[in-house]
Amino acid sequence: MAEDILINVLETFNFPVRRQGSLLPDEPYPDNFFTFWNSDSNSERHYDNKENIYVYNFSVNFYSNNPENVYSILRAAIEKLKAAGFIISGGGYDVASDEATHDGRGVGCVYIEKL
């Protein structure tokens, strides 16, 4: 399953991996962590009245209290995700953080799962 592959790749960095929005209001930010969100999973290429593939759209974000990590870790994550079969274009974009201590950058990822 696409989400499992995504999480497994991100976990190789040994930072927490959380679903976007899952931190509690009073839960402190870890120093470094990933979040992800699956915005869509469409079925494509129907054949013989059956779905043939799923196309998953994810956003992956990395937050850190070290501004350099925000860029370097996300870049490294992009390379690992591409190697695992995710389709990613571009080098990412800034994302908003709830905490002034942390910066964040994110990237959109597409995964095509053949059924």
Added chain:
Amino acid sequence: MKRIKLSLEVHGFDDYVTRLDELGANVKEIVSDIYEQCTDDITADTIAAVKNIKKLPAGGKYSTGDTLKSIIKAPKMEWSGEIGEIGVGFDHSKNGAGLLLITGTPRMKPVLDLEDIYARKKPIKKFNIDVTEAFERAIKEIMEG
């Protein structure tokens, strides 16, 4: 900061433009009119999503002031040569939490109604139909004089 772009490509667009050009029509004027009318629903859906305080973080406390004001209310087509662009959704040059509501934060899930519009792109299918029908009407009106 990420800018959410909603691609408003329409099937058969090039064919319609060619047909209008062959008929001697003012293509840019017609395309502008069609796109400006057909994006009304996207604007209305965005406003409705931002006003739906039951589905907004903190009951909409941080979403219904500047964020509502930052929504582009009457999108206008702008042309650079032969390329037209129309801005829908949130005006990122203004204050507001529009982008935050779409992407979420580690403590705030994305707002699903806005995700439907800008991530899942649900209005695009209806937009395609509306624009196609508008092109057909415009061509018919020109041919019937």
